[in-house]
Amino acid sequence: MNTLSQINFGANLASLLGIMYLLFAPAYLIVTIILLSQRGRRLTSLALTLYIIQMIFVPLFMLLSGLILFFQGWRLDPVLQFGQFLSSLLIIYLSVKDIVINAVYNNR
Secondary structure (H helix, E strand, C coil), X not given: CEEECCEEECCXXXXXXXXXXXXXXHHXXXXXXXXXXXXXXXXXXXXXXXXXXXXXXXXXXXXXXXXXXXHHXXXXXXXXXXXXXXXXXXXXXXXXXXXXXXXXXXXX
16 A cells, blocks of 8 residues: 555555546547537437436546545455446446447447
């Protein structure tokens, strides 16, 4: 565990997941903005509203979770770290699926 100006962080699974969240959130936001700009005109108003809400809240939650996991992950029990790992796999799967479905729909 390293101590840097009164902030503790360690290199365990939770801290690595936090770093991954911190890197994945802006990338997801950028890709979602690009995909929405390409097919935003073809969506209904309800679908566009849902995509905008998703574009705002998913990266925000990922950034907050990433910060918490990075700075406080060393305190987590291994079972909780495994639970965070499983939930991160689910989030990444759903995000990639959303991006791939949008790309396939965009090519039609």
